Amino acid sequence: MNIANLLTSFRIICIPLLVFFFYLPVPWGQTTAAIIFAIVGWTDWFDGWVARKFDMQSPLGEFLDPVADKLMVAASLVLLVEQHATIWIAAPALVIISREITVSALREWMAEYGERSAVKVVFIAKIKTLMQLSAIFFLLLAGAEADVTNIWDHSWLYIWGYIFLYIAVALTLWSMFVYLQATWPLMAAAKYEPGSTKVVNTDQKSQD
Numbered sequence: 775m776n777i778a779n780l781l782t783s784f785r786i787i788c789i790p791l792l793v794f795f796f797y798l799p800v801p802w803g804q805t806t807a808a809i810i811f812a813i814v815g816w817t818d819w820f821d822g823w824v825a826r827k828f829d830m831q832s833p834l835g836e837f838l839d840p841v842a843d844k845l846m847v848a849a850s851l852v853l854l855v856e857q858h859a860t861i862w863i864a865a866p867a868l869v870i871i872s873r874e875i876t877v878s879a880l881r882e883w884m885a886e887y888g889e890r891s892a893v894k895v896v897f898i899a900k901i902k903t904l905m906q907l908s909a910i911f912f913l914l915l916a917g918a919e920a921d922v923t924n925i926w927d928h929s930w931l932y933i934w935g936y937i938f939l940y941i942a943v944a945l946t947l948w949s950m951f952v953y954l955q956a957t958w959p960l961m962a963a964a965k966y967e968p969g970s971t972k973v974v975n976t977d978q979k980s981q982d
Contacts, residue, residue: 779832781821785814785842789849796853796914808914814846815907843903844874850910862936863913866943870906873946877953884957898952902945909938 788810796807822839851867912935 776832778821778824779838781817781824782838782842785817785821786838786845788814789845792846793849793853804914804917808911811846811850811907811914812911815911818843818903818907840878844878847871847906847910848874850914854910854913858913863939866939869943870946873950877950880953880957884960898945899949902942902949905938905942905945909935909942911935912938 792807792810792814795803795810797803798806818839848871851871855864855867912931916929916931916935
């Protein structure tokens, strides 16, 4: 357990704190939740930098880092859907969460026969993550009472939150298409060996 992994674990621990302050019946509760989310988002970049800078990369860190990201994003989206109860946020949340599950399953599938590098993080996915984090932060900060017709009622936070959210959805679908396009030939050529739970690539097997 090194510093980078401690920072990643800290992000996971912050999830119940975010939920607590989100529902805390005080005027500053949701603002605090938004600040916690922002700190976690910044830590996401920082722990990766620490791991690379000080050579602290580890299998545990590779496992925890994406888990922490997905847990925080999914938990925050569920809170926002419950708070606003509108299809305009429920539909994007469904797309984002479904994509994360699909890509995670795809990575696990590729890892079964040593092709995990086929689904390594692409640049468009990093921009997608930035848009997701920005959208959730603005929507959390806007609060439940944001009025899009009143600019003095923090409506600009609400509007920008939705703009970033729908940009994130577009990038979410785009990055998933990139991953599927890169891995489809491998998936089409793969099969299970009889009597084994391991997956093999039939193209590679025929070349051996």
